[in-house]
Amino acid sequence: MNEKILGIIEAYGRSPYRLVDILLSLQKEFRCVSDEAVNIVASELGLSEVDVRQTKSFYHFFTTEPVGKYAVYLNNSAVSEMMGMADVVDEFEKLCGISFGQKTADGLISLDHTACIGMNDQEPAALINSVVFTGLNRQKVREIVAAMREGKPVESMVTEYGDGNNAHPLVLSMVKNNIRKAGPVCLGEYETGKALARSLTMGSKAVIDEVKSANLRGRGGAGFPAGLKWQFCAHEAGDRYVFCNADEGEPGTFKDRVLLTERAQMMYEGMAIAGWAIGAKEGILYLRYEYLYLKAFLENVLEEMRNQNLLGKNILGKGFDFDIRIQLGAGAYVCGEESALIESSEGKRGEPRNRPPFPVQKGYKNNPTIVNNVETFCSAVKIIENGAAWYKKMGTEDSSGTKLLSISGDCKMPGVYEVEWGMTIHEMLRMVGAENVQAVQVSGPSGVCVPPTQFNRQIALEDLPSGGSMIVVGKQRDLIKDIVLNFMAFFEDESCGSCITCRSFNMILRRQVQKVVEGRAIKPDLDNMKDWGEIMAKTSRCGLGQTSSNPISTTLANFRELYEARVKDEDFQSDFDMEKAIAESCEAVNRPPIVHE
Amino acid sequence: MSKPIVATASLAGCFGCHMSLLDIDERILKLIELVDFHKSPINDIKTFTKQCDIGIIEGGCCNTENVEVLREFRKNCKILISLGECAIMGGLPAMRNGIPVRECLEEAYCDGITVGENTERIMPNDEELPIILDKVYPLHEIVKIDYYLPGCAPRADLIWEAVVALVTGNELNIPYELVKFD
Ligand SMILES: Cc1cc2nc3c(=O)[nH]c(=O)nc-3n(C[C@H](O)[C@H](O)[C@H](O)COP(=O)(O)O)c2cc1C
Ligand code: SF4
Ligand code: SF4
Numbered sequence: 001m002n003e004k005i006l007g008i009i010e011a012y013g014r015s016p017y018r019l020v021d022i023l024l025s026l027q028k029e030f031r032c033v034s035d036e037a038v039n040i041v042a043s044e045l046g047l048s049e050v051d052v053r054q055t056k057s058f059y060h061f062f063t064t065e066p067v068g069k070y071a072v073y074l075n076n077s078a079v080s081e082m083m084g085m086a087d088v089v090d091e092f093e094k095l096c097g098i099s100f101g102q103k104t105a106d107g108l109i110s111l112d113h114t115a116c117i118g119m120n121d122q123e124p125a126a127l128i129n130s131v132v133f134t135g136l137n138r139q140k141v142r143e144i145v146a147a148m149r150e151g152k153p154v155e156s157m158v159t160e161y162g163d164g165n166n167a168h169p170l171v172l173s174m175v176k177n178n179i180r181k182a183g184p185v186c187l188g189e190y191e192t193g194k195a196l197a198r199s200l201t202m203g204s205k206a207v208i209d210e211v212k213s214a215n216l217r218g219r220g221g222a223g224f225p226a227g228l229k230w231q232f233c234a235h236e237a238g239d240r241y242v243f244c245n246a247d248e249g250e251p252g253t254f255k256d257r258v259l260l261t262e263r264a265q266m267m268y269e270g271m272a273i274a275g276w277a278i279g280a281k282e283g284i285l286y287l288r289y290e291y292l293y294l295k296a297f298l299e300n301v302l303e304e305m306r307n308q309n310l311l312g313k314n315i316l317g318k319g320f321d322f323d324i325r326i327q328l329g330a331g332a333y334v335c336g337e338e339s340a341l342i343e344s345s346e347g348k349r350g351e352p353r354n355r356p357p358f359p360v361q362k363g364y365k366n367n368p369t370i371v372n373n374v375e376t377f378c379s380a381v382k383i384i385e386n387g388a389a390w391y392k393k394m395g396t397e398d399s400s401g402t403k404l405l406s407i408s409g410d411c412k413m414p415g416v417y418e419v420e421w422g423m424t425i426h427e428m429l430r431m432v433g434a435e436n437v438q439a440v441q442v443s444g445p446s447g448v449c450v451p452p453t454q455f456n457r458q459i460a461l462e463d464l465p466s467g468g469s470m471i472v473v474g475k476q477r478d479l480i481k482d483i484v485l486n487f488m489a490f491f492e493d494e495s496c497g498s499c500i501t502c503r504s505f506n507m508i509l510r511r512q513v514q515k516v517v518e519g520r521a522i523k524p525d526l527d528n529m530k531d532w533g534e535i536m537a538k539t540s541r542c543g544l545g546q547t548s549s550n551p552i553s554t555t556l557a558n559f560r561e562l563y564e565a566r567v568k569d570e571d572f573q574s575d576f577d578m579e580k581a582i583a584e585s586c587e588a589v590n591r592p593p594i595v596h597e
Numbered sequence: 598m599s600k601p602i603v604a605t606a607s608l609a610g611c612f613g614c615h616m617s618l619l620d621i622d623e624r625i626l627k628l629i630e631l632v633d634f635h636k637s638p639i640n641d642i643k644t645f646t647k648q649c650d651i652g653i654i655e656g657g658c659c660n661t662e663n664v665e666v667l668r669e670f671r672k673n674c675k676i677l678i679s680l681g682e683c684a685i686m687g688g689l690p691a692m693r694n695g696i697p698v699r700e701c702l703e704e705a706y707c708d709g710i711t712v713g714e715n716t717e718r719i720m721p722n723d724e725e726l727p728i729i730l731d732k733v734y735p736l737h738e739i740v741k742i743d744y745y746l747p748g749c750a751p752r753a754d755l756i757w758e759a760v761v762a763l764v765t766g767n768e769l770n771i772p773y774e775l776v777k778f779d
Pocket of ligand 3: 609610611612613614655656680681682683684688689748749750751
């Protein structure tokens, strides 16, 4: 075992910066990262034991005890539940004779849950030894468990492949693209290398100016102007870095998955253009662990592009050197936050940094760094190719261009749609074939729960901003239980724990919602929830804690009657139970548990 | 018009909050112009004989007597204030929360290094004694609390400003420094 561990450490150049990769390799090799392994890694890398342990304990996919030979991670996000997760859970548990969170006695199968794996258009979905299984139902679970009992390789359980590059020999996945509407920017016609060649003749400043005048705003959710970010970074001294954020962790988004599958060249080309614009030599694609099934394919695309001289040394003979490596995550939503993503890429816990300094000033290894979303880079390619004026003709005044929407939930045609900014929710619902809609969750759990009275609002940064997640909630759903409670449990799990309010209030608020759902809450609880949410938003360091009360605050604002129908009209209640409270001490001192009132 | 009546009590606290109340110094003369005191350690009135307007309580509930007193206060006071960390969160006494009561008692009466000889491992269990609760409870988990004054102890100025605002009906204007603790 020791030799294997040493080999893995060696493979990553004994660099503490690659700790996450090292732990991933260990987890894969031994199905766990044992305390013993932690000690060896620590001493070999010259780190303290707790340094390694704290990184290990941060990520969902590292375990101390070995996972099963077949490690099932079933998505338990809201849409998975809506699409029949309970049956899948029941069937797995029945057939395996264990509950979720457990492993069979023979060590063959372990069952666990995980947050959204980017397959909301084909739920319920699960990862089994990192292989994606979609559209699960009882029958499929029976087949899978039978195959596991026969000891078949997981890959062989995938019999039908998805469309497009999902059927590529390096992917061979059952995932479907579900591209329902291709627009002219990201999913339209594309010829690799054209925009990069153009950039290299334009000069770096002109590239930034073009992106600025196109008013390209970040597609990861926050909508920060990309050109401005690049300009800030270009002005800082140091070895600059380009990061592409493919963490896609916001429950309900899966559009980056489709871009990674069908537009990998375009994304890399966009990174190279950005690298040219800011004067960087190195790019890093931060790929969420859940998309591991795309890694070999994405590596191969890099190799092809190097062969075409679109990456590597002296690109297109213009003396520009730029190359890209892939950094895997290990299961943590907060790592999508740009400074956490950088921390994680440095081999540490994915805890967001304080700012300033911003990543453009001090990012990766304290060097100037830009972080942009996959779609932002793809959009930049088209802007350079067709010009800012062409781009600005699409969309609205403040939000130019198109946006990829990942639409899921109660609709006939879930999937990816490339639409111009400015589409109303009404139009969107018609487009996806949704009827009897109770609400639309715009931009995922951290976004807004929009009621029918507001369906004339526009999807645009100036009205309803969206990173892409759109979840349609039908009238038949219990909004508070199926949506709000699920989202709060998600945030409770995913808070990195640095800020005291985010760490504790998400838990407290989740319990509070639970009280409402179980009919135990009273009226003042509703005001408390609102107030506590505001406190958390004000006192949290990063976007997670700043937005994680949104499921509650936006439904309290827009669907208050649902809450009021479930709370008791009392102004105080106490769970204090005198009998229970004295039992222990009376027993300890041997006295009758009687209180004289 | 008669003056508002104030009652106070110290439950599982250290009396520090009451000391802080006394730290209002000469304003105590103004205070007795503004309010009358009823049941309180300050005047040693031990039982409620009339309805009060404001009850101020320091300390959380660690035993049955605390709970009784607290409930009595709730019955007899229109407004109830949690004064200080212990009342609001359990405070220092709540450090035992999470440790089994038996362990705490054994440490206190049998095994602790300051315990004299107790070979029979006797622990107090006379019926007259209040019974220790499984953990220390903040007041608002047992009765409804109307206001909270934070601090350990809350600054005298904070107590003063709050009580004056309450009895005069004026807006409470507290400078940030009064509730900033780090
Ligand atoms: C908790 C949290 C999670 C995030 N997850 C992602 C993500 O998965 N993908 C992404 O592109 N941006 C994500 N972001 C936003 C990033 O911090 C950052 O704004 C973005 O990557 C910048 O790229 P853009 O300007 O191109 O959108 C997240 C932010 C927060 C606070
Ligand atoms: S807000 Fe939450 S996730 Fe963000 S840094 Fe603070 S504790 Fe971590
Ligand atoms: S809050 Fe502080 S001063 Fe007040 S009772 Fe508790 S320990 Fe004593």
